[in-house]
Amino acid sequence: MADTPRIIQPRTLKGFRDILPATMLAREELLEQVRGVFRAHGYCPFDTPALEYTEILLGKGSAENDRQMYRFTDNGGRDVALRFDLTVPLARFIAQHAGGLGVPFRGYHIGSVWRGENTQRGRYREFMQCDFDAIGTESVVADVETLVVINDLLDALGVGEFTIRINSREILAGVLEGAGLAERAVPLLRALDKLDKIGRDGVATEMMAEAGVDAGQADTVLSLAELDGSAGEVLAGLAELVVDNEGGQRGLARLGEIIAAAKAAGVADSRLAVAPAIARGLDYYTGVVFETTLDELEDIGSVCSGGRYDDLAGLYTKQRLPGVGASLGLDRLLAAMDELGQLPARSTAAPVFIALFDPERLHEYLGLAAELRRAGIGCEVHTEAKKLGAQLKYADRRGFQLALVMGEREWERGICQVRTLASGDKCELELKTLAQDLGRLLGEPRAGSRFTTDSTAS
Amino acid sequence: MADTPRIIQPRTLKGFRDILPATMLAREELLEQVRGVFRAHGYCPFDTPALEYTEILLGKGSAENDRQMYRFTDNGGRDVALRFDLTVPLARFIAQHAGGLGVPFRGYHIGSVWRGENTQRGRYREFMQCDFDAIGTESVVADVETLVVINDLLDALGVGEFTIRINSREILAGVLEGAGLAERAVPLLRALDKLDKIGRDGVATEMMAEAGVDAGQADTVLSLAELDGSAGEVLAGLAELVVDNEGGQRGLARLGEIIAAAKAAGVADSRLAVAPAIARGLDYYTGVVFETTLDELEDIGSVCSGGRYDDLAGLYTKQRLPGVGASLGLDRLLAAMDELGQLPARSTAAPVFIALFDPERLHEYLGLAAELRRAGIGCEVHTEAKKLGAQLKYADRRGFQLALVMGEREWERGICQVRTLASGDKCELELKTLAQDLGRLLGEPRAGSRFTTDSTAS
Structure with missing residues (x-):
């Protein structure tokens, strides 16, 4: 042997x-x-x-990023790492x-990134990010455009209603400065960012422990989170908090401008919320910050x-290259859409299955x-001339919408038997107008077509 | 300091x-x-x-692949490598x-691969492949479908005329077996595969050196390369070479079947050539093999x-999972298209630039x-309210087709100045039918639209 x-x-x-394939x-x-x-x-x-x-990569994200990096020495002795x-x-x-591209530069970047993270809670070590940025401009137009793109993205993806929460790091800085806490901004904002996760008391405790503030000071910062209501109302509340602070007032004016322009650009009022407790990525954000939640899947x-x-x-x-941008969490969104059915x-993606009913007629099927x-x-x-039942079972499992069955009789009469796989319905169509008639039966979606949620078979 | x-x-x-961006x-x-x-x-x-x-990866490609692999130990002590x-x-x-997907499985796989190759001759260490395969079937239908997909791919990409060269490993094996050279197939076919690169004499020399054959035997194998003419003529020539060999005859019959069916499926005669000297990837191919060259850029x-x-x-x-598939060299094709202009x-990809002529009107522009x-x-x-000349220069450099300029006068009259950036032509359009009129000016291509080669500006 x-x-x-x-x-x-x-x-x-x-x-x-x-x-x-389905995912x-x-x-x-x-x-x-x-x-x-x-x-x-x-x-x-x-x-x-x-x-x-x-x-290039080391020490640019968090210490956690450094620890989780896939880093090694390549065959040429270079110290390299996966982004x-x-x-x-x-x-x-x-x-x-x-220099070559010129600024302002509006770019998007879609690709995989790698992190040796703890794999609990459905986190993966390889996942896809979709970033977009406008760089080399301080213009409010770029801030607004970012917001409009977020709006149009979520709209196009059809994941139901959503809320874009907006804040300004300038306002946050102003409030902290006003309270004499500017030096402790990093631990304070890091704690504030956890509000949704650990609640008001948890945040206050962390502020006192990590930033060394007293309960009253923690309370001042947390008062940001209490501002509630329409964008206009929250902006009015913030105005009171930064009344003595120039930077804060500047941030507030700009935030108001951004919101008004976003509305002019067609973003619905109901989708915009000013959320004074959002701080985000403490390292490099300096102006407006955004977060977007799905109304049906906020958690x-x-x-x-x-x-x-x-x-x-x-x-x-x-x-100096200032800019503004955001990142779409595609894999998270995909998981969400899965959850929403x-x-x-x-x-x-091809809607039509052609049974190989009579192998002698291969040329005609092709x-x-x-x-x-x-x-x-x-x-x-179909590749195999198996029994029709087996072929249709395969077609149904793959998710084809329609199966065409043609034997001797059909070819001779110039017709085609069409089966709707989900329902089992049958009909006969003439071969000479088949493409046209199938187009009607299938409705809009086509191979290679845009995403449609109503084209599921089986 | x-x-x-x-x-x-x-x-x-x-x-x-x-x-x-342009690439x-x-x-x-x-x-x-x-x-x-x-x-x-x-x-x-x-x-x-x-x-x-x-x-999983080691020892599955060539020894060269193993040497070029990006291999390292991850933070969890695993021996890992980039594909x-x-x-x-x-x-x-x-x-x-x-088991879960079921067979036959028709799949495509598009992604980057990494090889620590010698970087001369414009080879990169990271490049993209587009593979497609039909697995779990021995059917001739899958062979034909592969050929039709190759045809439709090149057609869709619009890179001019092309030739799909087809051969059969069964025929090659038959010819070698007939000449008593079956045992030396690997070095012989490896040498034969170099015909385009090193010529007839070079191949003969390599065959004698590497496969230990004599000049007459090398000649027999090389006679394959002399068969020329239409697919039918070459098939007839091959028939003579495998007249005594059952496997070779089987391969020949199947090759004829594939070619006839491909024609029935709409592949033009002129695009199909039988090329008896093509061997390809000696390790795993066992039946039909394909290569595709662009007529304008054969080299x-x-x-x-x-x-x-x-x-x-x-x-x-x-x-056991037999199958058939091919790989599109996207980056090579892209380089070719660049060469062909x-x-x-x-x-x-957005055709229209809107100048920020009057910043007070930002809401209207948006x-x-x-x-x-x-x-x-x-x-x-545009993000910056610079002088119009500077804005138009930026727009032209980015490759926008049309620039819209609207100031006080235009807004009040409900019109828009439209400049064709490539030519400098100007016209005025009414705002209330602007989208429609611009659509006409732009012709077919749209943002996010299919690839069109006639939509270049500047």
Whole structure:
């Protein structure tokens, strides 16, 4: 007997995963929508390598990022690492290319990032980010545009109503300065950011422990979180808190301007909330900050967050490059849509299955398939001439909508038997107008078409 | 003076590169076309992680692949590596999921791969592959479908005429067997594969040196390369060479069947060539093999290659999984299109630029932009209220097609000044029918639209 080769157990690394067709199809269609929105706003795509010199990445995120980095020495002896986010590569990219590209630069960057995170709670070690930024401008127009893009993204993805929560780091700084707490801003805002997670008392306790403030001071900062109501009402409340602080007033005026302009740009009032307790990424944000929650799934947290930064690329260039941007959490959104039952259960984007009923007629089946594709109708000719029942079972499992069955009798009469796989309904259509009639039966969706939630079969 | 922070030189690793907007825009649009063709043929997307256990990848490609692998020990002490192709991950994927997915499985897989290659001759260490495969079937239908997909891909990408060269490993094996050279197939076919590169004499010399054959035997193998003419003529020539060999005859019959069926499926005669000297990837191909060259740029080599394999996943499962597939060399194609002058020079997919002429009117500009986007016309409101000349210069550099200029006078009269950036032409349009009129001026292409080569500005 010959040696039996050893079977290697097929498996992915802990914290990594394969993406199966149904999910991948939804992800691709979401990405198509996302790119469409970015482009419609003048943002242009760019890409950076997965691997960078460790020197470029290290110490640029949090200490946690450094610990979680996939870092190694390559075959050429270089100290390299996989990117852990898209922000640091963007900073390096823009420092390197701003001269050639010119500013303002509106770019979007879609790609995987890698973090050796704790894999509990459904976190993965490889996930996709979709960042967009306008760099080299301090204009309020760029702040507004960021907000409008967030609005249009969530609108296009069709995940129900949502709320964009806006705040300003200038206002936060003003309030802290007014209370004589400017020096303790970092631990105070880090604690404040946890309000949704650990509640008011938890935040107060952490502020006292980590920032060394007393209960009264913690209370002053926490009073920010009590401001509630319409955007106008919250802005009025904030005005009182920064009455003596110039920076805070400047931030407040700008925030008001952004909100008014966003409305003029078509963002519904009901989708905008001023949320004075949002601080976000303490390291580089300096102006407006955003978070976006889905009204039906608030507890999954923000699906699109960002803000304005004063100088992203200062570590790599002396050119000052202020900007504003945000990041769409595509994988989180995909999980949310799954939870809301908004993902189609199909694993094919082609709606039509052609049974290989009479293998002698292969050329005719293939010719018909080509004709349907030319008319924009995706289809698959089955590879195996099995019994019809087995073929239809396969088609149903894959999520095809319609199956075409043609034997001797049908070919001779110039007709085609059409079965709706979900219902089992049958009808006969004439071959000479088949593409047209199928188009009508299928309604809008087509192979390669935009994401539609109503095209699920099976 | 405060410390001046050290500036880290912004740079990418040797062999890696950033992809700038104009190229990235073209790549994204090509990928959109590619996905559309895959889907129209019933292929569904899936994805696998960039990182795998080294055990999964090592020794599955060539020894060169092993040497070039980015391999390291992760923070959890695992021996891991970045994938160097998409074929090995596909094999692991299908071994792991065939049960759940069912066969036949038609899948496509688009992603980056990493190889620490010699970086001469414009090779990169990170590049993108687009693979598609039909697995779990021995049907000739799957072979034909692969060929039709290759045809439709190249057609959709609009890179001019092309030739799909087809051969059969069964015929090659038959010819070698007939000449008593079956045992020396590997070095002989490896040498034969170099015919285009080193010529007839070079191949003969290599065959004698590496396979230990004499000049007459080398000649017999090389006679394959002399068969020329239409597909029918070459098939007839091959028939003579395998007249005594059953396997060779089987391969020949199947090849004829594939070609006839491809024609029935609409592949033009002129695009199909039988090329008896093509052997390809000696390790796993067992049946039909394909290569595709662009008629205008033959010297860049094959842009889409593949073939049939008997058992892809044998290393990871006892289930036999034969299949057929091919890989589109997207980056090579992109370079070719660049050479043919088929890449647009724009770095925006939005065709319309709105000058921020009168900052007091920001709300009106933003409102107009929202209206145009709703009508499917991508646009950007400029962020800086600079002099008009500077704004138009920026717009021209980015590759916008039209610039809209509106000041006091225009807003009051309800009109808009429209400048064609490439030509400098001006006209006036009424605001109330602007979206419609701009649509006409712009012709077909839209933000987020399909790839069109005639929409270049500047």
